[in-house]
Amino acid sequence: MKDDIVLQDMKDIYGRNIEWDQFRDKTVLVTGPNGMLASYVMYLLIFLNEEKHFNIHVIAMARSAERFVARFGECGNARYITLVTDPIHGPIHIDGEVDYIIHAASLASPQYYDVCPVDVLSPNVIGTYYLLRLAAKKKAKGFLMFSTGDVYGALRGVEYVTEKDMGIVDPLDIHSCYSESKRMAETMCRSFMHQFGVPVRMLRIWHTYAPTMDIDKDPRVFASFMKNIVNGQDIEIKSDGTGKRTFCYAADAIAGLFTVLTKGKDGEAYNVCNTDQFVSVRQLAEMLAALRQDVEIKVAWKQRPADEHYTENTAIGAIAPSNEKLKGLGWEPKYSILEGFRRVLEYQMQR
Template identity: 35%
Template sequence: MNLLYRSALERVVDSIDVNGKAFLITGASGLIGSCLIDLLMIANEKGKTNHVYALGRSAKKLESRFTNYLSSNTFHVIEQDICFPISDNLHFDYIVHAASNADPINYAKYPAETITTNMLGTINVLEYTRHNPGCVAEFLSTFEVYGNTGKDDYEESDVGILNFNEIRACYPESKRAAETLVRCYVKEYGLDVKIGRLSSIYGPTMAADDSKAHAQFMRNALEGKDIVLKSKGLQRRTYCYVLDAVTGILAVLFHGEKGEAYNISNEKSIVSIAELAQIIAEKCGRKVVYALPSELEMNGFSKPQNCILENSKLKALGWHANYNIFEGVNECLSILEEIANN
């Protein structure tokens, strides 16, 4: 494991405040899932005895990503598509449901699969939780569920308009429906399931082919290329470094109210897309250039203009951010640069 990344994990390891429990992480090889597993396993190295189950469609991919943990008796790989039921023969105390198609290009290429994964995966997590009393789960949603509210700042109670006539709605509409499923199961069966609404998350665990704008910016800059901005970049977003995101997710999992949604966001990381591009460019000694997007890229663009997630509800659980946008970007780029050079 990269030493800078390990050091960052060790600084927040106290967010794992349970012991002797079993965690299931779906979407284990993704941006959020992989960082969460790393944090749980670092906590085990520091004396915790939690069992960590990494669920994903490819055992080979999981074993490659988590090579350092394969010899540990507290780490377990589950090769499974989340669209199929989770075995009741396995016991989990906590589930973080992070499995989702979260890549804009793939929303455009595979809209049907995007919807079915979000819906069936959530149903299977909820059904497991229903049949295993005492299990606590968290569904990871997205800021995109808000749609167009007519304002820039979004609180958890806000409701906006989504254009379901567009194929791009496959992602936010299925996340909306999955949130409703969570609330229905909580109401009807009394389950302890919470919702974490993610802001724009970035970090060194991003996939190499992640097509989100901030991921492309970082790749270009680290490869010695200029940063290509395919819009004016005036939209303001709440960004959140992955180390802050996973501690926020855990705060919701351990301390959130069942059936409630919490914005996972950082008030110290609100910038426009163009400003973020400039921050990355300056860090890497590059410049920002403008280009027209392809039709496929345009089909994957999110629609909200400004999207600033209010996070007082999350902070009321005792959570706080450890990074501002400059600190998060600098650490992320430093880790990725070290990984590329080793």
């Protein structure tokens, strides 16, 4: 791993108040390792092995070996990494022990909801089921599932979205393929804990961003804005810009992930978000435009094409999530929007 933004983030995460020794000489299985956040999980496990000599056996379950090699380069060929390209929508066979499972495989981008909803829900429902069966068989010490703030649905009458709140999701809305399948995944996790004693914990992840995000293919607003900034183009907003989001930098999110895995309570879900960084889309655009000092970037409005795939979650758009439950485990976010996206810009400009 080169001495760049990612390595700096790994050092930052390792310096947090987390009981890292739990992972020494253990086997950790990660699904969806090519994804934005899951890749940071992989980089952290690589860091623990290369820099701290933890002797972790990493099993990476990825659909594409080519993408895995492109993402991790020489690090992906390390002797302690086993790459498995078998699908997770059937029985999973892994030789030897599996101590921890981090299930991150998912098609989380709204661009897929209208196009291939079955592909969206499959890893969340079928994949979660077979991974939980594997965890039960292997008597895993921990099972962590990447869930989403979308599970809350449409909420009214609350100041902050806590883990005890739950709104309405229409199961017949095609966009619900993601949120409803994540709800089912959480129910399965709790059921496997109740019936088979699997030590499950769930992360309800809100808007997060990382230096390694794919700004060319990710249609979410923050990725699109960053693409404009990197290319020195004006930022285009395809809404009225009033919808609000929380934005959490990857280093904070991954620190939260490992905090839950090491200190969380079995069967519980935790919001992973930076409540203090709750801004409108327009505010975000203006803040990011100011990051480039060498070119003038303006914020403009443009009508959204009728055929453009887009979904709006009312809970995310109107009410800030609470991170008090995660803070109760000793976690604290460190990065503001400006600090985090400045790191993203520096990384992207070096590509």
